Amino acid sequence: MxxxxxxxxxxxxxxxxxxxxxxxxxxxxxxxxxxxxxxxxxxxxxxxxxxxxxxxxxxxxxxxxxxxxxxxxxxxxxxxxxxxxxxxxxxxxxxxxxxxxxxxxxxEEIRAVATAARVQYVVDSLPQSLRETIAVTYYDGRTYQEAARRLGISEQTAKQRMRLGLELLATELAEERARQRRTGQPGGSEDGGT
Known part of the structure; x- marks a missing residue:
């Protein structure tokens, strides 16, 4: 605010x-x-x-x-x-x-699909540099060294971007779970407010 x-x-x-x-x-x-x-x-x-x-x-x-x-x-x-x-x-x-x-x-399948979609939504919301590093390392299954070479960045930068991206992802998913617990519903309240 x-x-x-x-x-x-x-x-x-x-x-x-x-x-x-x-x-x-x-x-x-x-x-x-x-x-x-x-x-x-x-x-x-x-x-x-x-x-x-x-x-x-x-x-x-x-x-x-x-x-x-x-x-x-x-x-x-x-x-x-x-x-x-x-x-x-x-x-x-x-x-x-x-x-x-x-x-x-x-x-279980509904939860798995919903969780995967939520994770993809959060990844899509990340800044471009973090998103592309996660895509290359996580989704493409590359090492930090391979990701660094492919993206033209240092290995340390690749590690930092991956770590930050995963931290942001974990934080967003934890906040979503907390919202769900506060509302007492698996998906939260109808209007999204808390």
């Missing part, structure tokens, strides 16, 4: 504009964060039509309930990510319940 005398963050300014009913604020928010929302929903649901529908619903929720975002709890991007994650996981559970005899995903 902004301190007295400082300019409010983009998140806070946007929330105020949404609360005043400024349609341009919704357009700005959509332009900035719809790709992230749609991508996360698509990774969890594995269905682009359902992801597009959920994306529309998420932004409709923000338009109708801008007060449900609390800037003191974190960024608008993080809040939208958590809200998207929670609703997409709920959709998977509903889909499974509607197919009682079918081999739909079990609860």
């Amino acid at each position: 902004a301190t007295p005398g400082s300019a409010p963050r983009w998140d806070e300014q946007l929330q105020r504009r949404l609360a005043r009913g400024e349609e341009t604020a919704l357009g700005e928010l959509y332009d900035q964060l719809a790709p992230m929302v749609h991508g996360l929903a698509g990774r969890i649901l594995a269905d682009q039509t359902a992801a597009a529908q959920l994306t529309r619903e998420i932004f409709a929720h923000v338009w109708e309930h801008p007060e449900s975002f609390d800037p003191a709890q974190g960024s608008l991007r993080s809040w939208l990510g958590a809200l998207t994650h929670r609703r997409a996981v709920d959709r998977l559970r509903v889909r499974r319940a509607q197919q009682p005899g079918a081999e739909g995903p079990g609860e």
